[in-house]
Amino acid sequence: MIVIPAIDLKDGQCVRLRQGEMEDATVFSDDPVATAEHWLGQGAKRLHIVDLNGAFAGNPVNGDAVNAIARQFPQFPIQIGGGIRDLKTIEWYLEAGVSWTIIGTAAVKNPKLVKEACREFEGHIIVGLDAKDGLVATEGWAEVSDVQATELAKQFQDCGVSAIVYTDIARDGMMQGVNLESTMDLARAVQIPIIASGGVSCIEDIEQLLKAGDDKTEIFGAITGRAIYEDKLDLRKAQELCDNWTK
Structure with missing residues (x-):
């Protein structure tokens, strides 16, 4: 499993939200490139970027910052979502x-786009599936649909999707731990690699995800944000735990 640091961009700054509320943002840095460099130096194998403004606008807003990071670190794998x-x-x-690129809202409202892409x-x-009580949320989490996350995921089983980022909205930014049950339910429902997101707050959360996997179902990655910015989780130690994990 890989531990993936998150950079959430709002108005060109690196922030973290609580439960997706744009008004409840904590600014951690005004230099996205320097932030990316920091996590690269901590042993990150991939970077997760979200254009928060873009998620609400429906089109890229912080594209220049993303472009700058990609130019500065061309060998650093980046996944980007939002708008x-x-x-x-x-x-x-x-x-x-x-x-x-991560397709979130459009995957719910226009599944054909995922297949075309x-x-x-x-x-x-x-594909980015953000769920509340098992139901997929859209428009930067402002709307909750009547679509079950597991059922939507199954639609993309044979499309060639590289991974599914599954976020439990209720846990995101709240430092309350991963929703292990729903994350594993999704992992068992499809053959697509699952990246867990929302609530990863300490090394024990990483260990729980590792322990939950078996020969048939393993979590591919775990995204963490607030925990690493507030020094509640050491990214390097978390990745070393994953690299050395044995059942």
């Missing part, structure tokens, strides 16, 4: 040097 609603936006990010940009598409 990706069409093939043109996906192409722009991939040309900028991003490795994977997987055909057009094979190996570069991740």
Whole structure:
């Protein structure tokens, strides 16, 4: 499993939200490139970036910051989400040097886009499923649909999706631990690699995810944000735990 540091961009700054509320943001840095460099130096194997403004606007807003990070660290794998609603936006990010684009809201409202994107940009598409009580939320978590996360995930089983980022909204930014049950339910429902997100707050959360896996079902990655910014989780030690983990 890989531990993936998150950079959430709001108005060009690196922030963390609580339960997706834009008004409840804590600013950690005004230099996204320096922040990316820091996590790279801590042994990160991949970076998770979210354009928070873009998620609400429906189109990229912090694209310049993402572009700057990708240019500065061309060998650093990056996955980007937030406001990706069409093939043109996906192409722009991939040309900028991003490795994977995350389709979230559009995956719920326009599942055909995911299938088209997987055909057009094979190996570069991740689906983002953000759920509350098992139901998928959209529009930067402002709306909760009547679609079950596991059922939506199954629609993409044979599309060529590289991974699914599964976020429990109720846990995100709250430092309350991972929703292990729902995350593992999703991992068992599909053959697509699952990246857990929301609530990763300490080394014990990483250990829980590792212990929950078996020969057939393992969590591919875990995204962490507030915990590493507030020094509640040591990124380097967390990744070393994953690298050396044996059942």
